Amino acid sequence: EVQLLESGGGLVQPGGSLRVSCAASGFTFSSYAMTWVRQAPGKGLEWVSAISGSGTATYYADSVKGRFTISRDNSKNTLYLQMNSLRAEDTAVYYCGADTVTVGYYGVDVWGQGTTVTVSS
Amino acid sequence: DIQMTQSPSSLSASVGDRVTVTCRASQSISNYLNWYQQKPGKAPKLLIYAASSLQSVVPSRFSGSGSGTDFTLTISSLQPEDFATYYCQQTYSSPRTFGQGTKVEIK
Numbered sequence: 001e002v003q004l005l006e007s008g009g010g011l012v013q014p015g016g017s018l019r020v021s022c023a024a025s026g027f028t029f030s031s032y033a034m035t036w037v038r039q040a041p042g043k044g045l046e047w048v049s050a051i052s053g054s055g056t057a058t059y060y061a062d063s064v065k066g067r068f069t070i071s072r073d074n075s076k077n078t079l080y081l082q083m084n085s086l087r088a089e090d091t092a093v094y095y096c097g098a099d100t101v102t103v104g105y106y107g108v109d110v111w112g113q114g115t116t117v118t119v120s121s
Numbered sequence: 122d123i124q125m126t127q128s129p130s131s132l133s134a135s136v137g138d139r140v141t142v143t144c145r146a147s148q149s150i151s152n153y154l155n156w157y158q159q160k161p162g163k164a165p166k167l168l169i170y171a172a173s174s175l176q177s178v179v180p181s182r183f184s185g186s187g188s189g190t191d192f193t194l195t196i197s198s199l200q201p202e203d204f205a206t207y208y209c210q211q212t213y214s215s216p217r218t219f220g221q222g223t224k225v226e227i228k
């Protein structure tokens with residue numbers, strides 16, 4: 001079964017750091033681009049970051065550029081999002097996703113269940 | 122950055138109705154347009170990619186059209202399980218922005 005499982009969310013103080021992870025199973029992880037999307041409470045979806053299958057190409061939303069770093073360990077079938085200098089507005093459910101079918105259109109067809117990040121003092 | 126604008130923001134419809142949601146890009150994005158459905162407390166679900174390609178296991182009552190700057194998601198006959206929020210997303214360039222969402226509610 002194709003599956004993504006996020007972990008690492010939690011409560012962090014403003015200015016703090018957190019790393020969330022996404023463990024993949026059931027597909028050839030290294031072959032596919034991966035994405036992080038977040039959703040603040042009661043708000044819409046916000047694209048955060050993406051990474052190519054090899055990990056050589058990374059992309060970021062303006063709102064997180066310079067603070068967040070996306071990476072992947074293909075030997076561990078795991079995606080990461082390192083979040084530094086966290087702000088209250090980063091509070092959201094963070095979803096990881098994989099593009100396994102859309103072949104260059106970067107549609108996310110496989111999603112994790114989400115992990116909640118709360119930035120508050 | 123490319124801005125994506127959906128209309129309407131919400132709509133009320135009855136089971137069996139034909140429903141249309143529109144998405145407009147601030148510049149041409151060719152056919153790099155995906156549609157998602159999201160239900161409360163759940164992850165989004167990919168419905169359509171490349172503007173008009175139906176994702177597998179998605180019912181054929183869903184369809185997408187358009188290219189350039191104007192796109193449409195159509196549900197030909199609304200079913201009870203279709204009441205949800207729908208988002209468009211452009212993947213022509215980074216950042217791969219979403220529209221603000223369209224909530225489809227029961228009339």
